[in-house]
Amino acid sequence: MISTLDLDIRPGSGVGMFELGASLWAVIDMLRGLQHLFPQVEVKFDPDNSATTPVILHLRPHLDLLFSGYHQRLHTICVRRLREPHPPLTLRYKNTVISSAAEPLVRVHVSRTFGPTYPGDELKYPGIWFSFDGDGVNEGFKGGITHMEQRTQEVKHIFVRQKPVDGEERDALDEVLPCPIMHGDISSAIIKVIHEGVHFNFYSSTLHLLARIGVTTAQDLTIDLGPPSRVHHKEDERMTIHSPNPQAFEDEGSTDYFYNYFHHGVDFLISGQTHIVRKIIIHSNVPGSPLFQRYKRCPWELEGKPEDDEDDSPPRKHFYDKFEMMSHFLSPQEPPPSMLLDRTDEYDNVTLASSTTRLYGYDGVILEVNEASQVVTVILF
Known part of the structure; x- marks a missing residue:
């Protein structure tokens, strides 16, 4: 029945x-x-x-x-x-x-x-x-x-x-107005490209978290964000081959671990020795990309240097901007050489229409970009 x-x-x-x-x-x-x-x-x-x-x-x-x-x-x-x-x-x-x-x-x-x-x-x-x-x-x-x-x-x-605002019906393409179910979610993540860190703002909350590489601790994250969805001990050392001193990197990073906040769309790589944040990874949850639905979309923005001391609105690029705009924002020169990444290599019998992404490295920032020039992941180090 x-x-x-x-x-x-x-x-x-x-x-x-x-x-x-x-x-x-x-x-x-x-x-x-x-x-x-x-x-x-x-x-x-x-x-x-x-x-x-x-x-x-x-x-x-x-x-x-x-x-x-x-x-x-x-x-x-x-x-x-x-x-x-x-x-x-x-x-x-x-x-x-x-x-x-x-x-x-x-x-x-x-x-x-x-x-x-x-x-x-x-x-x-x-x-x-x-x-x-x-x-x-x-x-x-x-x-x-x-x-x-x-x-x-x-x-x-x-x-x-949602009910009309001031008597006007909302369009199907409008964004949803803040409502109780959003409380505690990240409303914006401002990435400071001058190595300051990431400012996390939240819906209906006075909490503003500044996560800084080399400063913020695992305990800080637990207090401000709550316990992570998962603690994952770092095992993938393949990127050490690109390090100028791979042996030192391997010795230091062998006990590192991740705090995975799937419900916020953010990962933190934490030193196993000092328990201080070493990397911050922010996800865009782009449909069709290999990591789609593993993480919630984190609405991130890249914030550049202010033009002067009195500039209270420094330039920004958003998660929905195309890679070409992001790259010029980070470096006016030609985009740097890229590395290919296929996240389905680790799985058998998994195929996607667009499984390959490219990694572009800048000063303290790595962008992971899909074939449609959409930035699917930002890695800060």
Whole structure:
């Protein structure tokens, strides 16, 4: 017997276990444990601009989740195929069933439940609207339709998104406004390219963490960021071959370990001898890249030197800028020689359309770049 998918609808807030404003990383991570409810999940994105364009999760057959392009936050939830029996769908509003396999949701029931609203082909309320158009078939108002036929029109799609601000409906390409589910997440990571470190700012918090290479300790990170998702002892020493003194590097780094903060999109390499940060790795979570969904997107910015002592707005480049702009920002000359990296080499039977990235080294900064000129990782050392 197929179990019923039972979801409550919260206008302007969410549907079932899905909360508006949740990160793409958190939602996919949650879905891994809900395969009995959502066995078919499809991720859709624009491969040429995957760092800046929306991502859609299709949870067949009933749900489509739209995530904003820049901060990868759940923007719109679409509930569709309300009568599809595999699995059956039950929808509730304030603990009252409004739609089920036995009771279809029709226009008059929407009006009775949610009250009056402005006329139109759709019934729109703050944070939710109901469409009568089928999948590719216009089933809205038609010429000559009777009043009784209007009353019994079946709802085909339900859309839930944040409520309008100052009466203006938000566009599907807008970023999600800060909301409680974001509290404690990194709102921005300002990378100081003059070897000062990274300033981490957080949603709805006065906490501002400055992580500095050679200064910040493992204890500092635990106090400010909490315990890491994982502590990983460094084993990969392949980059030592490029060191001018590989033996000294190997002796010093053999006991180093990583603090992995997957839910923040940041790694810290920590000295095994001094327990001080040696490297900071920040991830962009670009769809289609080898590390996609291993880390949440960290919204980072590269900040250059101020033009003078009175300059309170130094130049910056953002995670969504193309590599060519980043490279010129870091060094006006031609880009440095690059090294090829294929992260699928360590795994058998794993193939990606674009598995190879390039590493470009600058003063204290390494950029990992994919074939679409998107910076997928920034390494500070």
